[in-house]
Every structure is written in structure tokens, then in C-alpha cells.
Amino acid sequence: MFSQGQLLFAVFFVIAFISLMIFSYRKDLKNHKLHYKGSYKILIVFLLTIGVLFLIKTFTQQS
Numbered sequence: 001m002f003s004q005g006q007l008l009f010a011v012f013f014v015i016a017f018i019s020l021m022i023f024s025y026r027k028d029l030k031n032h033k034l035h036y037k038g039s040y041k042i043l044i045v046f047l048l049t050i051g052v053l054f055l056i057k058t059f060t061q062q063s
Contacts, residue, residue, distance in 0.1 A: 002010075025032075
């Protein structure tokens with residue numbers, strides 16, 4: 001399906017991409033704490049909303 005070169009490229013790309021993401025996040029950690037304070041509350045509300053919509057869909061579907 002894929003050649004050995006393509007698989008090696010994919011593996012190295014994923015490793016490099018994840019490494020750069022971690023490096024960038026650690027570099028900006030102070031700014032994240034300052035500017036995105038309390039953003040976990042928005043994430044919780046978003047997840048609860050998705051959960052409620054899923055429950056509504058589950059209970060209102062006809063069998």
C-alpha cells in the first residue's frame with residue numbers, strides 16, 4: 001500500500017510535528033496562563049452541551 005520511504009517520511013513527520021507542538025506550547029505557557037485564564041469552564045460547558053444534545057437525540061429517536 002505504502003512504500004517504505006513513505007512510511008518513514010510519515011513517522012518522521014509525526015515525530016517532528018509533535019515535538020514542535022510541545023516546544024511551542026512550553027514556550028508560550030506564561031501567555032496561556034495570563035490570557036486564557038478560566039478557559040476550562042468554557043470547555044466543560046461545551047462538553048456538557050454536546051452531551052445534552054446527544055441525550056436528547058438518543059431519547060427522542062424512534063426505535
